[in-house]
Structure formats: C-alpha cells, structure tokens
Amino acid sequence: MxxxxxxxxxxxxxxxxxxxxxxxxxxxxxxxxxxxxxxxxxxxxxxxxxxxxxxxxxxxxxxxxxxxxxxxxxxxxxxxxxxxxxxxxxxxxxxxxxxxxxxxxxxxxxxxxxxxxxxxxxxxxxxxxxxxxxxxxxxxxxxxxxxxxxxxxxxxxxxxxxxxxxxxxxxxxxxxxxxxxxxxxxxxxxxxxxxxxxxxxxxxxxxxxxxxxxxxxxxxxxxxxxxxxxxxxxxxxxxxxxxxxxxxxxxxLDGYEMRIGPTLSCWLALPEAQERELGAAFSGTDFDAAACAAQLEREPLWRGGWLLLMDQLEAEGKRREALAAGVRAMHFFSQPDVRNRLLRLLRKAGLHEQMAQFARGIEEYMQAARKDEPSRRVLVQRARRKAYADGDTYLAGLLGHWLERYGKTDADA
Missing domain, CATH: 3.90.550.10 (Spore Coat Polysaccharide Biosynthesis Protein SpsA; Chain A)
Structure with missing residues (x-):
C-alpha cells in the first residue's frame, strides 16, 4: 500500500x-x-x-x-x-x-x-x-x-x-x-x-x-x-x-490500579500488596541505590521506591541525582510526601528560584482546587451514577470510596 x-x-x-x-x-x-x-x-x-x-x-x-x-x-x-x-x-x-x-x-x-x-x-x-x-x-x-x-x-x-x-x-x-x-x-x-x-x-x-x-x-x-x-x-x-x-x-489490564485524589486528580499506582512486597525487599541497612533505581526502571509506579531512592541519594550527598529522581517521581505521583521531598532537595541544593516556582505552582493548583471544592462531590456522584448505569461496579466502588473519604460536607458531619 x-x-x-x-x-x-x-x-x-x-x-x-x-x-x-x-x-x-x-x-x-x-x-x-x-x-x-x-x-x-x-x-x-x-x-x-x-x-x-x-x-x-x-x-x-x-x-x-x-x-x-x-x-x-x-x-x-x-x-x-x-x-x-x-x-x-x-x-x-x-x-x-x-x-x-x-x-x-x-x-x-x-x-x-x-x-x-x-x-x-x-x-x-x-x-x-x-x-x-x-x-x-x-x-x-x-x-x-x-x-x-x-x-x-x-x-x-x-x-x-x-x-x-x-x-x-x-x-x-x-x-x-x-x-x-x-x-x-x-x-x-x-x-x-x-x-x-x-x-x-x-x-x-x-x-x-x-x-x-x-x-x-x-x-x-x-x-x-x-x-x-x-x-x-x-x-x-x-x-x-x-x-x-x-x-x-x-x-x-496491566495489573495496576487507578487512584482518585481529594481534588479529583487521577493517577495509576501499584496494588498495595505489591507496594508492600517491594518495600520489604528493599528495607534494611544494606539498601542498594543502584538496585532500587534498576527496579524502578522495571516498575516506575513503585511510589515507595522513589521515596527510598531520593532519601538514599540525599544521604550519600548525591543531590543532583536525588533531584533527578524527584523530578521523575513527580511525573507519576503528586502526593504531598513526594512534593515535600522535592522541595526539600531544591532548598538544600540552593535552588531557591526553582523552589519558589515549584511552591507557587503547587499553591496556585491548590487555590484552584479549593474554589472547585463545592462541585467535586456533585461530579463524583454524577460519575458514580453513570458507572452504575454502565454496569461498571468496580468504578462505582472507587467513586463510592472517594465519597466516604472526601465527600462529606458540614451538613453530613
């Protein structure tokens, strides 16, 4: 052709x-x-x-x-x-x-x-x-x-x-x-x-x-x-x-899970059992940063591995490598523990301008999220109804869990 x-x-x-x-x-x-x-x-x-x-x-x-x-x-x-x-x-x-x-x-x-x-x-x-x-x-x-x-x-x-x-x-x-x-x-x-x-x-x-x-x-x-x-x-x-x-x-289909954050951000993650298994395999005083980095190439969605690697590289005085690991981790996860480690590394490296820009970006995102807060519960409820209508009980369960964890209003408390 x-x-x-x-x-x-x-x-x-x-x-x-x-x-x-x-x-x-x-x-x-x-x-x-x-x-x-x-x-x-x-x-x-x-x-x-x-x-x-x-x-x-x-x-x-x-x-x-x-x-x-x-x-x-x-x-x-x-x-x-x-x-x-x-x-x-x-x-x-x-x-x-x-x-x-x-x-x-x-x-x-x-x-x-x-x-x-x-x-x-x-x-x-x-x-x-x-x-x-x-x-x-x-x-x-x-x-x-x-x-x-x-x-x-x-x-x-x-x-x-x-x-x-x-x-x-x-x-x-x-x-x-x-x-x-x-x-x-x-x-x-x-x-x-x-x-x-x-x-x-x-x-x-x-x-x-x-x-x-x-x-x-x-x-x-x-x-x-x-x-x-x-x-x-x-x-x-x-x-x-x-x-x-x-x-x-x-x-x-690929053995991962979708997670939904409080601001309705969605990301992919390892099942908790695999997260714990990998964490246990790399625990202890003989932690090998090179082996951890290789494992993260095989399994980039191991969030605990990124945190371990960042901490170990920082402890070894390899701040540039630790920063690079933090930036890569942020591609997959934006949870506070990942963000806070990256901010700390930026501060210790003396990269104050980059740290300020990163912090401003987070604050702007959170301000926008707070403005949307009243409508989030409605969006989740709507998505949950659609999931049930489509016969997608797994998604409906994820959305129901979000409502239980994040969706309570003052009137519900």
Whole structure:
C-alpha cells in the first residue's frame, strides 16, 4: 500500500527540515509520497522547503502553500485531498523517525476493521509520550503510561483504545473521507480525538503499533494551547455521549490500579500488596541505590521506591541525582510526601528560584482546587451514577470510596 505522508507546518523551518531528513533516512525503499502543507510560513520555509523536498524525494514530494495559517484541520484536509496514497499518514513536523517505523503500521491494516493506527511516541529523553489516550471518570484526557521508560514492555501491548494522538496517525484514505476528514471547527486541538470517535462510531478500531517508534518534541508551534478551553468545550458538546471512562480499565489490564485524589486528580499506582512486597525487599541497612533505581526502571509506579531512592541519594550527598529522581517521581505521583521531598532537595541544593516556582505552582493548583471544592462531590456522584448505569461496579466502588473519604460536607458531619 502506498503511503501519503502529510505534514502541516508553520514556520520552525529547522524542525521541519530535521523531520523531513529523518523521514527520508528511515524510509528507504518504502512506497510513499510526502506532502508538506505550509500554513502561511514567513521564515526560511518559504525558500528552503521545495528545494529540500525535491532533493529527498523528487517527484514524490509536493509543497502545498496556504496564504495564511488556517490551522491543523484545514491544512491536513487539504493535504488529504491532494494525496494519492492508499494510506494517509498525518505527521507533526516536530517528530523524528527511527528505522523500521513504517512496516508495523502498514501491517496493522491487514485488519479490515482497523480505523487508525499510530506509532509509539517517545520524548527526546527516551521516555514514553504516547501509547494511547485514556479518559478519567471526569473526562480528563491523558496519555497512558506517559514518562515510562521507552523500552518498558507495557508500552508495546495491544489494548482497546478510544483515541490516539493525531501527531502521528495513519488512516485509510477512503475511511478518512467517510468520516468527513478532521472537523474544522477546532483551532489546533482536539481534532484527533474527534476523528477517533467518528471512527469508533462507525465500528472501526484503533491501535498503537509499539514496534513502530518515533520521537516527538511535542507542541513546539507557538500558541499551540491558546484555544484549549474553547476546543475542549466543543469536543464535549459533540462527543460527550460517546466518552467512556477507561483509565481504570486499562490500568487493571496491566495489573495496576487507578487512584482518585481529594481534588479529583487521577493517577495509576501499584496494588498495595505489591507496594508492600517491594518495600520489604528493599528495607534494611544494606539498601542498594543502584538496585532500587534498576527496579524502578522495571516498575516506575513503585511510589515507595522513589521515596527510598531520593532519601538514599540525599544521604550519600548525591543531590543532583536525588533531584533527578524527584523530578521523575513527580511525573507519576503528586502526593504531598513526594512534593515535600522535592522541595526539600531544591532548598538544600540552593535552588531557591526553582523552589519558589515549584511552591507557587503547587499553591496556585491548590487555590484552584479549593474554589472547585463545592462541585467535586456533585461530579463524583454524577460519575458514580453513570458507572452504575454502565454496569461498571468496580468504578462505582472507587467513586463510592472517594465519597466516604472526601465527600462529606458540614451538613453530613
């Protein structure tokens, strides 16, 4: 199957050029065409795009120039209309390909009911950025297993997904047309989630092919999140009836649990029995920091391990390493014990400006959370009723536990 790679771009020429070069280097022998939709760039893109594309692909390259920035959806739809491949691959210009990226994606479409597929996306530091989108019971969107080590086996498992990112998404051309393309009412955000629900509405499935790996530098375009509030409101108006909370389901498939904090933040964690077992294995005076760090690479959701490692590295005078461990722990957990250790390390390292910024961020978050406090109980009750209506007694139980622990008002006391 011929693949049409469609790359929307707006300025940031060096990043676009790097994306194109990596695509060419890692796609030798593949049947593909490349279309870059220039969204009204004013930098070197206007001069350099066409010559570089022609050098890399010759007649299989086309540059489509728009007079102004019309946004992601319109640029991608224009590229799709101009494409002639059997498969369309929508690719952000802040990505870098790796060898062998295309065959696993192409092979995924041997399943006739597959609607769209994406690669495993890694951050430049080698940790996971995307292996699927997940939804909390309160419709908050997140990337499943974000910041896990990039070689972790859980990232390459197949799982039922409601959505995948449009940063790197492959879809059959006729299916894209059947869905009406990307909905153009959004402004650089949520177009991909909307398309995924258009696909699942028609009975198509979604997958991430973990054997295909790209690096994603994420949201480099200026103003990327400027319209997030409007976009999210439009998305929920259009799709709220389709969205199912699945964070807890996906976690349980891999032996993890979802936890709900007092401010309705949701995170993944080890079951308590495994947490205690690992803690016991690393207790005692002969604690080995290197062995603990290796265990955390195998099991990043061992919260007690991060705390032990931070304390031991600090005791050994390795403050830089302790800080790095604290920052990584904060990717997974934002509980007070993790936050307080990181603040202490920042203070002892003399990083007062960073400490102040971190503390301000926490305080701003807590102030916003306090403002929302009266509505949290209502949100949980609503989510619990929906869980019961969906027959999801496990989620209903989690939400009931939250109400018992955090949901009492003065009138209930």
């Amino acid at each position: 011929r693949v049409s790679v469609i790359i929307p771009a707006w300025n940031l020429w060096e990043m676009t050029a790097a994306c194109l070069r990596s695509l060419a280097e890692c796609s030798i022998g593949e049947d593909l065409e490349v279309l870059v939709v220039d969204n009204g760039s004013t930098d070197a893109t206007t001069r350099e795009l066409e010559p570089l594309g022609q050098r890399l692909w010759g007649a299989d390259f086309r540059a489509l120039r728009l007079p102004e920035n019309l946004g992601f959806a319109k640029a991608c739809n224009l590229g799709a209309r101009a494409a002639d491949g059997d498969l369309l691959f929508f690719l952000n210009n802040d990505t870098t390909c790796t060898p062998g990226w295309l065959p696993p994606l192409r092979a995924a479409f041997e399943d006739a009911r597959l609607g769209a597929a994406g690669p495993l996306l890694l951050y430049p530091d080698g940790t996971a950025q995307h292996c699927g989108v997940t939804f909390s019971p309160f419709c908050k969107v997140s990337h499943l297993y974000e910041h896990f080590p990039g070689n972790h086996p859980v990232l390459r498992k197949k799982r039922p997904l409601q959505a995948i990112t449009g940063a790197a998404l492959v879809i059959r051309r006729e299916v894209f047309a059947e869905c009406g393309g990307f909905f153009e009412g959004y402004q650089n955000g949520f177009e991909d989630l909307d398309l995924c629900y258009a696909l699942t509405d028609r009975g198509y499935s979604l997958t991430v092919a973990g054997e295909s790996v790209l690096y994603h530098h994420t949201s480099q375009t200026p103003g990327r999140f400027e319209y997030d509030l409007q976009n999210s409101r439009l998305f929920y108006q259009r799709r709220v009836q389709n969205i199912q909370a699945d964070m807890h389901c996906l976690a349980r």
